[in-house]
Amino acid sequence: MAKSKQARIVEGTNKYLIANYGRLPVAMASGRSSRITDADGREYVDFFSGFGAGGIAGHCHPAVVRAIRRQAGKLTACGNLFTHEMQVKLAQKITKTGFGGKVFYCHSGAEANEAALKLVRLAARKADQAAGRTVDNPYGGRYKIISFHNCFHGRTMGGLSLTPEKFQKGFEPMLPGSVKVPYNDLEAVAAAIDVDTAGIFVEPIQGEGGLNMPTREFMQGLRKLCDRYALTLVCDEVWTAPARTGKWYGYQHYDIKPDVMTLGKATGGGAPLAAMVAGRKVQDVLVPGTHGCTMGGNPLCAAAALATYKLVEKENLLEQANVKGQRIVDCLKGANISCIREIRGFGLMLGIELDKPGKDIFAACLDRGLLINCTQETVLRLAPALTITDEELSQGLDILTAVLKGQ
Ligand SMILES: Cc1ncc(COP(=O)(O)O)c(C=O)c1O
Numbered sequence: 001m002a003k004s005k006q007a008r009i010v011e012g013t014n015k016y017l018i019a020n021y022g023r024l025p026v027a028m029a030s031g032r033s034s035r036i037t038d039a040d041g042r043e044y045v046d047f048f049s050g051f052g053a054g055g056i057a058g059h060c061h062p063a064v065v066r067a068i069r070r071q072a073g074k075l076t077a078c079g080n081l082f083t084h085e086m087q088v089k090l091a092q093k094i095t096k097t098g099f100g101g102k103v104f105y106c107h108s109g110a111e112a113n114e115a116a117l118k119l120v121r122l123a124a125r126k127a128d129q130a131a132g133r134t135v136d137n138p139y140g141g142r143y144k145i146i147s148f149h150n151c152f153h154g155r156t157m158g159g160l161s162l163t164p165e166k167f168q169k170g171f172e173p174m175l176p177g178s179v180k181v182p183y184n185d186l187e188a189v190a191a192a193i194d195v196d197t198a199g200i201f202v203e204p205i206q207g208e209g210g211l212n213m214p215t216r217e218f219m220q221g222l223r224k225l226c227d228r229y230a231l232t233l234v235c236d237e238v239w240t241a242p243a244r245t246g247k248w249y250g251y252q253h254y255d256i257k258p259d260v261m262t263l264g265k266a267t268g269g270g271a272p273l274a275a276m277v278a279g280r281k282v283q284d285v286l287v288p289g290t291h292g293c294t295m296g297g298n299p300l301c302a303a304a305a306l307a308t309y310k311l312v313e314k315e316n317l318l319e320q321a322n323v324k325g326q327r328i329v330d331c332l333k334g335a336n337i338s339c340i341r342e343i344r345g346f347g348l349m350l351g352i353e354l355d356k357p358g359k360d361i362f363a364a365c366l367d368r369g370l371l372i373n374c375t376q377e378t379v380l381r382l383a384p385a386l387t388i389t390d391e392e393l394s395q396g397l398d399i400l401t402a403v404l405k406g407q
Pocket of ligand 1: 051107108109110111113152153154155203207208236237238239264265
């Protein structure tokens with residue numbers, strides 16, 4: 001019997017692609033709104049948006065497609081010796097919806113965090129020079145960065161250094177001065193700060209780490225510690241932004257402003273665009289020659305990202321995230337599902353903590369045509385597009401509740 005198209009693609013994947021992902025034998029072919037179709041024509045309701053990167057506006061939103069088409073016919077790359085309108089318009093949106101400042105563009109969350117790491121070290125040096133402070137270490141400047149247990153900041157060597165040890169195995173040594181302390185433990189943070197500390201990286205909700213929520217006191221306490229010790233506070237918003245949590249950026253839930261935030265995943269509306277945003281105090285730290293990214297903010301990706309930002313405003317997606325997130329929570333709570341311990345999150349970034357491993361739930365949902373994710377063994381993650389329709393939501397919730405109830 002002839003192999004299906006999907007089987008051929010999976011075979012080709014195993015033969016030609018490096019096996020660094022634990023891939024499922026499913027080849028996706030097309031998507032629209034919150035439905036995605038595999039190469040053999042099977043349709044799935046998408047409650048996970050490809051680790052959040054499928055876009056908050058759903059697959060192939062007509063406005064994003066139009067923007068990409070229009071830009072593809074005009075200019076797709078010009079390098080960063082030149083500027084162009086799309087980069088500027090997008091930066092205006094990002095800074096106006098955030099805390100002002102200036103933007104550096106790249107392609108992935110890890111790259112945005114690399115830029116932030118470099119900025120944090122340089123900012124410490126510049127601040128110390130300006131204040132006439134000397135630093136007594138072999139590196140010539142403050143270099144230590146604090147991050148948190150169960151965090152995730154990417155797979156490049158810098159991001160990996162900030163990320164828990166289980167991801168680092170085999171790739172040591174890490175960056176010197178990467179210090180990890182428990183999330184939500186301000187005393188531990190204060191105790192970890194010393195004369196060599198330059199900054200703190202924190203996720204406003206830990207995504208990969210199991211949808212862990214920081215307290216308001218914790219986030220505000222971090223801000224105060226950074227102010228007291230002249231540290232740069234970096235919010236890694238790669239999962240939480242834009243708009244996914246019902247606010248433009250996750251930090252806005254805690255009434256603080258970071259000095260720097262990093263963006264990735266959904267920012268490009270499905271195109272690879274990431275960014276580091278530096279607030280007024282540190283926006284001029286990087287100067288020519290200190291950092292770069294050849295294709296960063298290329299017109300094609302910037303056009304897709306700009307269209308996505310505009311959709312958040314036009315389609316009221318902040319409110320949509322809150323209303324639809326609440327609908328999911330109400331539905332799951334109302335269904336009295338005995339294996340659910342807790343539901344956490346904001347907007348449409350939700351975690352369902354189970355009293356058992358979630359692997360089989362994930363597999364059963366996939367089998368019935370629903371895409372979700374399971375992290376930290378017992379936490380199911382839901383991150384549908386903010387544009388998900390009532391019908392798609394109902395269909396997905398019917399599958400999820402049935403599977404969770406063992407029906
Ligand atoms: C909070 C956070 N930061 C950074 C990254 C790395 O992003 P990328 O995979 O685009 O490099 C991730 C990826 O999951 C993430 O969740």
